[in-house]
Amino acid sequence: METLAGTVLAGKSFDPIRGRVVVEDGQIEAVEETETASTDIVLPAFVNAHTHLGDSVAKDAAVGLSLEEAVVPPDSLKHRRLAAAGHDDLVSAMRRTLRFVARTGTVSCLDFRESGLAGARALREAAEPVAVDPFIFGSDDLSVLDVADGYGASGANDADFTAERAACRERGVPFAIHAGEPDATDIHPALDLDPDLLVHMVHAEREHLDRVAEQSVPIVACPRANSVLKVGRAPIRELLDHTTVALGTDNVMLNVPSMFREMAYTAREFEVSAREVLRMATTAGAEIAGLDCGVVEPGRRAALLVLDGDSDNLAGTTDVVEAVVRRATELDVKRVLV
Structure with a gap:
């Protein structure tokens, strides 16, 4: 005791x-x-509700780049760096990031892991000696669900994710998708997939918020990353008034994965109370992933x-x-x- x-x-x-x-x-x-x-x-x-830990091989690479140039698949700088990284270098870089988040108070990251089955396995390997248990949203291939905890889609305008959504429902695992980051055009198509989680929702409007509330879809906001990429400011007050909202630090290549920095920025820049921000950084992410913390x-x-x-x-x-x-x-x- x-x-x-x-x-x-x-x-x-x-x-x-x-x-x-x-x-x-x-x-x-x-x-x-x-x-x-x-x-x-x-x-x-803390529970960091949205990360891309694979970006640990490309720190600072996105400085001065647009969203499309920096992170949009398949030809962005991020994806070129990921493709060029060897397995050992990738695992080592992700492990270093996981050690940092562990030392600074984060118990789990809800990570969108690229590169299919190999990518999910690499993150499991990176996490083995670290006191952080990543919740992995795999991508690229349905076989990733043999290793990952759910599926993380890039966005409804990028591809048809109907099969991935169905596979998650069949296995009883969550389906998450980016939506409303560059603009609002992919929000309704994302909601049509009946997702378990939406990420970003920077350009959410009243009609989207009404659907989010009706479908009870939680949202992860990443305010610092949105600022770095200059895509706009999520309506966090309105999002909180409609659903559960968690905080994520997003791409490691954009920001240090510090929940302290994310909380301070959110409290300063948005119409939210300190208690709401602390809940977004702890309870909300745990509830979304079904973590008992x-x-x-x-x-x-x-x-x-x-x-x-x-x-x-x-x-x-x-x-x-x-x-x-x-x-x-x-x-x-x-x-x-x-």
Whole structure:
């Protein structure tokens, strides 16, 4: 048995309580209010709800490029770099990125993995020695579902994904698809596929939002990546008013996969509360992938992040949730318990 004491951001509302979290056999046994001298902050570990970890072989390659030039299949710079990368180099680069996200408080990445069966296997290999369990949305070939956790489609304007959607439904695994990133033309076709997850929705309009709510489709927003590629700003307030919204850092070639940076940017640039942003970075992604984490409450998997509340950066803050979302950085991480 182990205890983590301090200010605990407990439950789905992240109510700050002074007390401790009791952990046994990898599970949260209790969350107890009690006197403690600890200045630590205990919260759920992050779930990065949209990544492209294969881009670890092409860091900084997209600087100054358009969306199409940078990442659109099949001829973008990203896909040329992926095709040129050897297996060992790809695995090594992805493992380094996974080590970074593990050290900085992320327990899982919902990753769109290119290159079919070989690509999914490479990511499994990269993750073996790392305390991050990627949820893999494979692509390119239906055989990828033998290894991946679901299918991740590039976009409804790129190809007909009817067979992939049907295969996911037959296997009982999720089908996810990019939509509304460069413009709105692929949103209705994506929704026609009855997806389990939409990514981006930068150009979502009222008619799309109504369909999202009617079909109960969760969405992953990637605000920093959208800014880098200059495709626009997702209507995050409106998305939250219609469905579950999670946060993702998107392509490693565009941004460091830091949920701290993503939270701070989202809280600063959009009409959302700190609690909403923290939920987007933890609970929402866990719910989308069916992971038993993202909330500090008894019975949940003990995937927890401990911040040093007395660090030079966080000392003196009075609103713990605001401090975690807007101010905390990787340097404040004291421990990640997974």
